[in-house]
Amino acid sequence: MVALKSHSPTNRPNRPGNPGGFAIYLHWPFCLAKCPYCDFNSHVRDNVDQDAWRVALVGELDRAAARLPGRSVSSIFFGGGTPSLMPPETVGAVLDTIAGHWAMDDDVEITLEANPTSVEAARFKGYRAAGVNRLSLGVQALNDQDLRRLGRNHSAGEALAALELARQTFNRCNFDLIYARPDQGVADWRAELTQALSFAPSHLSMYQLTIEKGTAFDGTVQAADSDLAADLYELTQSMCQDAGLPAYEISNHAAPGQESRHNLAYWRYGEYLGIGPGAHGRLLIDGQRLATSQRTSPEKWLVGEGREKETALSLEDRGVEMLMMGMRLTDGVSGADFLAETGIPLAEWVDAPGLQDLLEGGLLEWRGDNLAASSDGLQVLNAVLAELLP
Numbered sequence: 116m117v118a119l120k121s122h123s124p125t126n127r128p129n130r131p132g133n134p135g136g137f138a139i140y141l142h143w144p145f146c147l148a149k150c151p152y153c154d155f156n157s158h159v160r161d162n163v164d165q166d167a168w169r170v171a172l173v174g175e176l177d178r179a180a181a182r183l184p185g186r187s188v189s190s191i192f193f194g195g196g197t198p199s200l201m202p203p204e205t206v207g208a209v210l211d212t213i214a215g216h217w218a219m220d221d222d223v224e225i226t227l228e229a230n231p232t233s234v235e236a237a238r239f240k241g242y243r244a245a246g247v248n249r250l251s252l253g254v255q256a257l258n259d260q261d262l263r264r265l266g267r268n269h270s271a272g273e274a275l276a277a278l279e280l281a282r283q284t285f286n287r288c289n290f291d292l293i294y295a296r297p298d299q300g301v302a303d304w305r306a307e308l309t310q311a312l313s314f315a316p317s318h319l320s321m322y323q324l325t326i327e328k329g330t331a332f333d334g335t336v337q338a339a340d341s342d343l344a345a346d347l348y349e350l351t352q353s354m355c356q357d358a359g360l361p362a363y364e365i366s367n368h369a370a371p372g373q374e375s376r377h378n379l380a381y382w383r384y385g386e387y388l389g390i391g392p393g394a395h396g397r398l399l400i401d402g403q404r405l406a407t408s409q410r411t412s413p414e415k416w417l418v419g420e421g422r423e424k425e426t427a428l429s430l431e432d433r434g435v436e437m438l439m440m441g442m443r444l445t446d447g448v449s450g451a452d453f454l455a456e457t458g459i460p461l462a463e464w465v466d467a468p469g470l471q472d473l474l475e476g477g478l479l480e481w482r483g484d485n486l487a488a489s490s491d492g493l494q495v496l497n498a499v500l501a502e503l504l505p
Contacts, residue, residue: 136189136220138380141172141209142391143198144413147230150266151331152293152324156393156411157196169205171417173212175390180216182400183388188217190224190377193247199229203241210246224287224376226251231269231277239284249287251320252277257307261296266331278314287373289318295339295347296324304347305354312358317373321351322366348494365443365493382444384437384456392416397436403427404456430457434464435504442496442503447487461486469502479503 146157191213193206206227213219226249227242229235239250254274256262262271269277281288292311294304311319326338339347352362360368364382367375380387389396389407396407407425410416428436434457441448453461465486473479478492478499492499 136376136380136385137183137186137217138190138192138377138385138387139188139213140377140387140389140391140394140396141191141193141198142389142394142409143193143195143201144392145200146195146197147200147232147268148266149331151336152265152327154327154330155196158413160413163200165202165205167417169202169208171419172205172209172390175422176209176212176216179388179390183217183398186217186386187220188213188223189220189385190380191226192377193227195228197230197235198227199235199238199242203238203245206242206247207245224249226289226375226377228253229277229281230267231274233273233276236273236277236280239280243284248285249289250281250285252281252288252290254278254290254311255293256296257292257310261299264297265293282314287317289320289375290316291320291322293322293324294351295344297336299339299347301343301346301350305350308351308354312354312360316360318367318369318375319355319360320367323348345494352490361445363445365496379444382440383449383452384433384440397428398425404433406432430459431505433457434459438465438504439500442486442488442500443493445487445493447482447485450484450486465503467503467505473499473502 142156144156144158145160145163147159149157149159191210193201193209198206210225225247227247228251229239229242230253242250252274253267254277255265255267257271257274259271262269262274278288278290281290290311292307294307308321323344324338326332326336338344351368355362355368359370362368363374364378367378369375379385384397386399387396388398389409392409392413393411394409396405398405398407404427405425406428407423409423410421416422434453437453437456438448441453448461450461453459453464457464461484462481470479473492474481477489478495480487480489488496488499
């Protein structure tokens with residue numbers, strides 16, 4: 116890898132050629148229960164002062180806006196936690212605040228994650244009225260036994276009813292499924308994925324179950340062996356492709372034009388603002404890209420105790436992050452965007468001893484000036500990146 120200090124990157128928020136745009140992520144940290152596989156910053160609380168949280172979220176947006184003038188918002192994402200525990204009035208107040216500070220793209224994508232319990236599903240129309248135009252539903256499984264194993268509070272029947280209501284209420288919907296679950300074989304997943312695809316979704320997010328350190332599953336549940344995991348992954352790719360939902364990222368499939376614009380902002384290394392406990396951001400300010408993170412404790416975040424910290428990223432950091440995120444995409448990393456971000460040609464940056472072996476082994480390939488993992492490479496992406504990155 117070349118010396119990075121000799122190059123000067125382009126610094127233009129929403130710069131031409133950068134499809135990432137400017138995205139805003141709002142983190143709602145509360146859940147009804149902690150799922151045993153979850154390592155996100157989520158917390159169970161008996162009482163949440165909704166008014167105080169609305170005021171705090173709006174206030175943090177006000178503070179951020181003073182540092183980030185002139186942006187046009189391409190996407191907004193309410194994640195969690197369980198954002199469908201937020202009152203629609205809070206969602207509306209947040210969206211009104213954002214619109215008051217920044218321009219909004221004509222096709223701005225506004226997503227809210229929801230769990231398919233009956234009570235939360237009843238709020239869908241309220242969220243739509245507040246401005247949400249895309250719903251992401253955490254279904255995770257389509258049978259009651261596995262939903263119980265995953266610690267979910269809804270039944271398969273509730274999930275199917277919520278899916279139907281979501282389709283009636285929102286123009287764009289996604290739902291999540293987890294596969295490679297305990298005792299799940301290829302035939303089981305084929306049947307479940309067939310049922311999921313029968314809903315003719317425009318977007319599906321499907322994640323292999325991984326056992327994260329510190330979760331309730333750690334030490335109690337065995338992950339699927341590598342051969343079975345590979346078989347399930349390949350089945351997922353082929354069935355979704357045949358259904359008109361090709362993969363555009365390792366775990367995400369969409370009909371053409373229905374890709375998640377917000378997640379593409381992350382994977383294409385766009386500029387994004389993170390608001391709420393544990394939220395992260397990447398901001399372009401005064402010629403620097405800043406990595407921001409907000410305090411994880413909900414109670415301390417709410418009262419503003421050391422709410423945010425930020426670090427200026429070196430060009431090497433930026434190159435590494437851009438590759439780590441962009442290589443998840445089936446299109447890979449854009450050479451033009453990499454050059455705009457770092458000032459270094461992508462082919463020059465990755466000219467390391469391991470690169471040729473990865474190319475000759477069929478795990479990486481050049482597509483014009485894009486560097487992308489092959490279908491085989493995506494299955495072992497962590498190993499590919501370990502060879503590619505410094």
